[in-house]
Amino acid sequence: MTNQISSHLSERFLELYVSHQDDLKRYIMSIHPHRNEIEDIQQNTAMALMKKFDQYDATLPFLNWAFRFAHYEVLKHREKFAKRMQLCRATLEMLAEESQADRSLNQARSRALHRCIELIKPEWQRLLSMRYEQKLKIKDIARELGQPVKACYKHFEMIRLKLSECSNQRLKEEGWQIT
Amino acid sequence: MNDQEQKEFKILLSDFIEDRLDESRWQQFDELLKTHRQARNWYRQALSMEMDLEDRFQVFSNQNPIVQVASKKRVGGFRLDWKVIIAALILLALIPFFLIEVTLPARKSPLPAYVTSESYAVITEVKDIFKDLSDQKINLYREVGREKIKFISGHIRLEYFNGAIVELEGPCEYYLQSEERSYLKRGQLSAKLTPDSEDFKIFSPGVSMVELGTEFALKVDSDEMTQISVFEGDAEVSLLNDRGESVHSERVPRQQSYVLNPKLQTIAAQVPAFELSRIETKERVSLPFKEKYLEVCLLDQPVYQWGTSAMEMVGWKSHGLHQMKLNALPQEANSEGKTWLSMNAIEYFNEAEFSIEFWFNASAIHQGALLSLLRAEPSHTFDDWSKMAPNHLVFLEACAEAKDTMHSGGRLRYLLRSPSGNTGGYNLFSQVNYIPGKWHHVVATCAKDLIELYMDGQLQSFTKLEKQVSQDHYFLYLGALDPVRQNQRRFRGGIEAVSVYSKRLSVQQVQQHFLAQFSGS
Numbered sequence: 001m002t003n004q005i006s007s008h009l010s011e012r013f014l015e016l017y018v019s020h021q022d023d024l025k026r027y028i029m030s031i032h033p034h035r036n037e038i039e040d041i042q043q044n045t046a047m048a049l050m051k052k053f054d055q056y057d058a059t060l061p062f063l064n065w066a067f068r069f070a071h072y073e074v075l076k077h078r079e080k081f082a083k084r085m086q087l088c089r090a091t092l093e094m095l096a097e098e099s100q101a102d103r104s105l106n107q108a109r110s111r112a113l114h115r116c117i118e119l120i121k122p123e124w125q126r127l128l129s130m131r132y133e134q135k136l137k138i139k140d141i142a143r144e145l146g147q148p149v150k151a152c153y154k155h156f157e158m159i160r161l162k163l164s165e166c167s168n169q170r171l172k173e174e175g176w177q178i179t
Numbered sequence: 180m181n182d183q184e185q186k187e188f189k190i191l192l193s194d195f196i197e198d199r200l201d202e203s204r205w206q207q208f209d210e211l212l213k214t215h216r217q218a219r220n221w222y223r224q225a226l227s228m229e230m231d232l233e234d235r236f237q238v239f240s241n242q243n244p245i246v247q248v249a250s251k252k253r254v255g256g257f258r259l260d261w262k263v264i265i266a267a268l269i270l271l272a273l274i275p276f277f278l279i280e281v282t283l284p285a286r287k288s289p290l291p292a293y294v295t296s297e298s299y300a301v302i303t304e305v306k307d308i309f310k311d312l313s314d315q316k317i318n319l320y321r322e323v324g325r326e327k328i329k330f331i332s333g334h335i336r337l338e339y340f341n342g343a344i345v346e347l348e349g350p351c352e353y354y355l356q357s358e359e360r361s362y363l364k365r366g367q368l369s370a371k372l373t374p375d376s377e378d379f380k381i382f383s384p385g386v387s388m389v390e391l392g393t394e395f396a397l398k399v400d401s402d403e404m405t406q407i408s409v410f411e412g413d414a415e416v417s418l419l420n421d422r423g424e425s426v427h428s429e430r431v432p433r434q435q436s437y438v439l440n441p442k443l444q445t446i447a448a449q450v451p452a453f454e455l456s457r458i459e460t461k462e463r464v465s466l467p468f469k470e471k472y473l474e475v476c477l478l479d480q481p482v483y484q485w486g487t488s489a490m491e492m493v494g495w496k497s498h499g500l501h502q503m504k505l506n507a508l509p510q511e512a513n514s515e516g517k518t519w520l521s522m523n524a525i526e527y528f529n530e531a532e533f534s535i536e537f538w539f540n541a542s543a544i545h546q547g548a549l550l551s552l553l554r555a556e557p558s559h560t561f562d563d564w565s566k567m568a569p570n571h572l573v574f575l576e577a578c579a580e581a582k583d584t585m586h587s588g589g590r591l592r593y594l595l596r597s598p599s600g601n602t603g604g605y606n607l608f609s610q611v612n613y614i615p616g617k618w619h620h621v622v623a624t625c626a627k628d629l630i631e632l633y634m635d636g637q638l639q640s641f642t643k644l645e646k647q648v649s650q651d652h653y654f655l656y657l658g659a660l661d662p663v664r665q666n667q668r669r670f671r672g673g674i675e676a677v678s679v680y681s682k683r684l685s686v687q688q689v690q691q692h693f694l695a696q697f698s699g700s
Contacts, residue, residue, distance in 0.1 A: 011686050018629055018643040029230055030223050033195070085205045091213045098219055109224070110231045117235065132236035138197060157193045163228060 013053045016062045017046065024066050026106055030099040031092050032074045041077050045070045064100070071096055108176060109167055116166035124159050131156065180215045187211070188218050192225055298322035299358045300345070301544075301589065303615050304336035304461075309349070320614055328353045336458075338615050340588025341580035342373035342545050344458055358580065369396040371458040373545065373579075385441025387425065389415045395431075396455035408436040408455045418444055466538055466618045466675055468696070475695040476536070476678050479688055483525050483655065483679040518658035518665050519674075524557040528572075528653045529681035530597070530646070534624040535573060536684070536692065537677040539670075543615050544589050546579040547670030548660050550677065552653040554599045559654070561662075569661035572599035572653060575623060576668060577613055589613060591639070593623045593632040597646035599653075607632040609639040618675075620693045626683040636693030638686065655679065 021042075028041050048069045049056075056065055078086055087095070117125065130136045130144070142152040168178045180188065191208040194200050200208060211218045301322050308317050310330035317328065317335055328335070332349040339345070339358060347353055351366025362382045371394045372379055379390040384403040388395075394411040407416055409431045417425035418441055429446045431437050436449040476484070539549055554570040555563070573595055580588030589612035596604035611634060613619050622633040631641040657674050660667040684692070 014629070014631070014638075014641060014686075018641065021643070026227060026230060029226050033226060035229070035233075085200070085202055087209050088213065091209055094213065095219055095223070098216075099223060106227055109227060113228060113231045114235060117232075128232060129236060132232045153193075153197060153199075156197070160193070160196070160225070160228065164224060167228070 013050055017049065017066075020063050020066060023063055023106070024070055027067055027096075027099050028070050028074060031071070031087075031096045032077065033087070037077060041070070041073045044076075045073045048073065067096075067100060105171075105176060108171055108174060112167040112170040112174075113163060115170065116163050119166065120159065120162060124155070124162075127155055127159065180211075180217050184211065184215070185217075188215075188221065192221060196225060196229060298324045298340070299355060300337040300339040300343075301612055301614060302335055303338045304334070304346075306334040308333035308335065320617075322612070323355055325357065326355055328355065338544050339580075340544055340612075342543060342588070343379060344371045344543065345369070346456075346458055348456070363397065363399050365399050365401065367396065367398040367455065369456055369458050370394065382419075383439075385419050386439045387417045387419055389417075394457065396453075396457065398453075398455055403441060405439045405441075406436065406449070406453055406455070407431055407439070408453050409433055410457055416446065418446060461542070461616055465673070466540070468676060471695040472676075472692065475692050476676075479680055479682075479684060479692075481536075481678040482528075482681045483521070483677075485519070485521070485655065485657075485677040486675055487673075518662075518669070519656065520561075520662055521655040524555060524559065524652035524654050525552075525679060526557055526652045527650050528552070530572065530599075530625075530648045530651065532626050532681065532683050534622060534680040534682065534684040535575070535677070536620075536622045536680070536689075538618050538620055538675045539577070539613070539672060540618045540675075541577050541613055541615050541670070541672040543671060544579050544613075545577065545671060546668055547577045547672070548658065548668040549575045549577060549591075549621075549670055549674060551575075551656040551661060552599075552679075553656055553661060554651050555654050557652050564662040568601045569663060570599045570601055571596050571604075571661070572651075573623065573625075574604075575621065577670065577672075578608070591619075591621065591632065591634055593630070595623075595625060595630050595644070595646075597644070598649055599651065605630060605642060605644050607640045607642060609634045611635070611637070611639065615672075618673075620696065622684060622689045622692070624683045624689075629683075631683075633689045633693075636690050638689075 024045065025038060025042055028045070029035070029038050032038065032041060045066065049066055052069075056062070074092075078092075117128065127141065130141045131138075136144070138152050138156065139149050142149040145152070171178050188208075188211050191200065191204060191211070194204070195208055212222055302317060302319060305317055305319050308330050309332045310317065314329045315326060317330060323337065328347065329352045330347075330349045334349070335347050337345045337347070337355075341358055343358075345361075346369045348367040351368075352364040353366065353368065354362040354364065356362060359378045360380045360382075364384065368381070370379070370381075370390070372390055373393075381388045381390070381397065383397065383399045383405040386405045388397065388407060390412070395407065395409045395414055397405060397407045399405050405416075407414065411433060413433065414431045415428055416431055416437060416439055417428040418439060420426050427444065427446060429437065436451075436453040436455075438447050438449050439445070440447075535550065535552075537550060541547065550573070551569075551571050552573040554572060555567075571594070573593075575594075576592050578588060578590045578592050591609040591613055593607040594604045596602075607623075607630060609632060613634070620633075620635050622631075624631045624633075625646075628643050628645065629641060630644060632639045655677065656662060657670075657677070659665045659669045
């Protein structure tokens with residue numbers, strides 16, 4: 001009997017987790033801006049959620065419940081790296097609270113961004129590919145292109161700005177209020 | 180925020196994304212975030228965009244992981260298991276107590292050890308160990324990282340995730356410092372390396388040895404003299420000064436033995452060569468299948484099954500598989516290097532929802548293809564395979580810490596390509612290691628928008644995905660990359676009791692199957 005109950009819960013957990021994992025990652029990233037550690041925190045959060053899933057109240061939103069665990073895992077992680085530069089606790093709390101309100105907008109923003117990437121210049125698409133697909137550092141990209149590093153940083157600043165403007169424009173067209 | 184602050188913040192944000200903030204600017208950045216909601220909005224938008232860009236380009240960078248030799252810089256080449264999720268655990272509570280009565284010969288504990296990022300190897304053999312209570316535990320299947328392994332007498336075998344095998348004889352004091360570097364203070368060590376474990380360095384008191392070949396042994400006695408025998412390949416040995424600098428080096432060729440005395444600073448050839456023990460190849464124990472296991476598999480109505488003749492003898496109704504003809508290459512003298520191709524295609528395979536289940540037992544940690552589903556017309560003949568690029572729908576393989584792959588050694592990999600093809604796809608990895616010499620139960624499932632990987636009844640990882648489903652026919656292939664590239668990623672070990680289902684097995688069903696193998700009769 002115990003097996004059956006636990007297995008059923010595992011199935012349910014899987015369903016919920018799979019449908020919310022992107023939101024959870026985005027939330028973690030918003031309060032813990034150290035990208036190479038996000039996966040560890042997300043993994044620890046998933047493990048903690050699964051362990052405690054029998055205590056989850058199914059009448060409440062899963063994601064809100066999951067955010068609490070993620071928040072706790074972030075705090076634990078911060079303690080480990082207490083000496084390095086971090087956002088102060090007050091900033092983190094504000095970001096955590098406000099991040100929870102962004103969920104539906106985030107999905108729309110992702111869709112808009114994907115469309116905007118198709119519209120930018122091919123040279124910029126190539127730069128994005130080098131940066132995010134091939135994971136090259138800016139200085140390596142600069143070397144590859146025979147450009148000064150500083151100019152390369154400027155390129156990326158410009159690309160991000162254009163993508164951001166394009167996404168916001170599309171969102172406005174879809175009726176979103178963008179601040 | 181006034182105009183000046185907005186301008187300042189945008190520059191800070193851009194530098195933050197590129198990780199270029201020094202401490203004072205970091206504080207300024209933090210302060211603006213704390214005091215301005217607008218700043219926080221921009222910050223969240225920027226991070227969200229970074230995540231979307233990473234996701235977007237990672238999906239497009241899923242270049243053929245089977246044939247591509249990846250650039251070291253392309254570490255983000257796949258949708259890795261971090262993206263995925265890791266559920267693992269769970270079944271501690273689910274595995275009933277009768278598992279204590281496990282009957283598999285090679286299996287001491289039903290629960291495999293979890294991988295940690297610091298682990299370099301796993302203990303796969305323990306014989307007659309006697310040690311001080313204060314020393315580290317030496318348990319079968321325990322993973323070892325940067326640590327001291329000390330025992331008074333007995334024998335252990337370590338299998339590194341890069342494929343190297345090291346055996347230690349007591350009295351022994353061995354310091355594992357990394358995957359490539361260790362220190363033998365006392366005792367006897369035998370090692371067998373693979374091309375992926377090159378750069379292997381062993382230090383002993385006043386001596387260093389750089390491995391240049393494949394197989395060797397050394398012994399350090401209580402006088403701190405080091406004896407070295409090389410069986411295959413070469414090695415370079417050096418005497419070291421107090422600062423650890425090499426002061427005198429010699430090359431030890433194959434079948435030669437040397438004695439190094441750091442006190443007298445001498446290196447001398449030993450004739451005849453010492454008889455230090457070599458690593459023996461372990462016999463694989465066949466898996467004694469339980470009728471109960473066969474029954475539960477059949478209850479879930481597999482559309483295809485295959486097992487070796489041993490399986491058929493206990494009632495397993497196999498569909499036929501060709502044993503592939505082997506080309507005349509030296510490595511194929513290995514009797515375990517068989518590959519298998521189904522005689523007939525599984526026609527109109529249900530790509531939307533399916534499960535694949537089997538058992539495997541690897542002879543060593545190595546990169547070896549276990550099972551593939553390959554798209555082809557039912558009329559496809561044996562000779563036709565060489566005329567087309569194989570299109571994988573499913574590819575399951577044992578991973579090793581190889582230099583040209585991004586997959587962690589000792590893990591199991593499940594690749595799904597949708598639509599089937601020879602590039603792209605989603606990867607899942609096990610969170611636990613496969614253990615050489617031990618039978619592992621594997622289930623790879625695929626549902627409408629979800630794929631899952633189970634090993635030994637435990638969910639290892641899963642991810643959601645978008646699939647393109649077609650009405651195609653698939654051949655089952657076991658033991659290497661594909662029928663054309665039979666010599667690539669040849670699996671060394673046993674594969675047994677393959678079942679293909681045209682539905683997703685649930686968590687409960689997977690557990691029932693696994694546990695049935697350990698039930699009473």
